[in-house]
Amino acid sequence: MARFKTALVGCGQMAHTWAELLQHEGDVEWVALVDVDANRAHAFRERHRLDAPVYDDVHAMLREAAPNVVVDTAIPEARRAIVVAALERGCDVIAEKPFAPTRQDADAILAALARSGRRYLVMQNRRYEPNLRAIRRAIESGMIGRVEQVHADFFIGAHFGGFRDHMAHPLLLDMAIHTFDQARFLLGGARAETAQCLAFNPASSWYEGASSAVCAFEMEGGTVFSYRGSWSAEGFRTSWESAWRIVGSRGTILWDGEGKPEADIVEAEEAFLRPCRRVAIDVDAMPEVGHAACLREMLAALRSGRPSETEAADNIESARMMYAAMESAATRAAVRVADGSPVALRL
Template sequence: MSAYRVVVVGCGSMANVWVEDTKGRHDVEIVALVDIKAEFAQAMADRHGLTCAIYTDVEQAIQETGANLVMDITIPSSHHHVCTSALRHGCDVFGEKPMAATMEEARAIVALAEQTGKSLSVMQNRRYNANIRALRGLIDAGTIGRIGYIGADFFLAPHFGGFRDAMESPLILDMAIHTFDQARFLIKADPVSVYCHEFNPPGSWYAGSASAICIYEMSDGTVFCYRGSWSAEGAPTSWESAWRVTGELGTAVWDGEHAPFAEIVGPGEQAGKFLREHARIEADVSWPGHSGHRGCLDEMFAALQEGRRAETDCRDNIKSMAMVLGALESARSGRKIDLAAYY
């Protein structure tokens, strides 16, 4: 019997990525697919050559297959039900972001994970990239000294069509959690407060606010500034954002596509110079892990095998979720929000 008997819940387009990255593992057997429409689950089974059972109820699927791991790839409003059902039946959970639809539901999931001794690990695939690991390496090594500012620019113009075009806050709700989580990953700090201004610029094809500027105070004293738009035609940034991290000795930058680097105050006598000379430090991009979803899944499985919390365990990821919902509260109220009570 495989170490992990997996029930996959939710058979939409994103589930194809999860299934493809999972089914080849020697220690995993997908024992059931669950969807509110059995025909959707059967179509996924046929697409991936799976002969597993098909269900429309997650609890029945767990009980009848002896599953010990649930992959929750449903819509956010379903995450609380799927996750808590799985935890109560003795399963660990790997889930899509956001971990829940509300902070109350997220806190309830964390409490149940503590109570049951099981875990929810959240898919934050943009942490898993050799370049972002290299950028963190520059920071961790003290290359630029103690940091005081981190900024991320995210400017793209995707014409999705469908539900995103009608959302009230499409950028922050559907995408910004990736960048917020990346910022926490890079500086190893958590959000303390946020001020956010949302707006919908001229020419936007979104009904809701497709642009935002957010300023976060972080637990280490750093200020994190996010500037983003999903209706910015021309000169696009990477989907990974464009980053600038400023420290007491210099600055590290990453354009989201190429290797990051730092520029620090150069050696030699520089006293009295109006603008000092700088030396460039190249980052080490030799990180050996897989990129994207597969890299995050590798970490999730490794955490289970080693009996530890994953990098994106719910007790950590709730802080990234707080950055999203706190920003929305700030935008709607027009005031700075204290995030201490959020998580």
């Protein structure tokens, strides 16, 4: 019998990637496809040659198709309703990022998780990147000493059309969540403690909401993480992985998000400008990266019962950075990342 009786909810663009990856998993049996636009679900079934019934309502599907795993690739605004309903019907859920679009939605999902005893795992494909993993190993080896600052820049003029054009915070909710999660990954899973954020929409932006933001976080352990980003910046595009500067007590790691990362490490202590030695960072090839690697890891975690890297208990900490950034932007004040309450800064 198949281990994963799987229902996919939200047959849009990302769902194609998931279907192509899942078709290689021998223990995945498709039991339902759901989209509020049933035509999309029918077209999806044709394209991927799936033999599963189509629904336009997740509750009806859960009653009739009885999946034990729900894959949620619908829009973020639908996440809470889909995930809570699936957990309450005894399903484990694997979803696209973000965890949930608001702190209130996330809290409702966490409460349903606690009640149900099921699991919720979130796609954070951008942490499965060989250069990023190499930087984390270099940091852990002490190459640049104690890490005190992490800075990430993201500037891409992205003309999506669709739901992102109408979101209040397209950059923070749909993209910065990746970068925030990458920063936590680099810092060994550290949580953020405080957040300050100015989120804005430049006059030339084609988005309705805030396409741009400048954020500063105090991370546990004392590291300061800064993020500057824009989805409406034309010219000199950064990588989708962001461009990174990680400053330690003995030197700096630079990564443009595309090429190989390098470190510049202090060689002599006594000088106005201390001479540094340029060091390449060894990067190990990965058999799979991005979506494929993250999805395989989540399925392996479900099969074995061990926690996944992107299990709810960890991923909520990345999501809370996003909620805190939006709350800080709304109140124009620094907030505690854990609960959004106002906070006096130590800085």
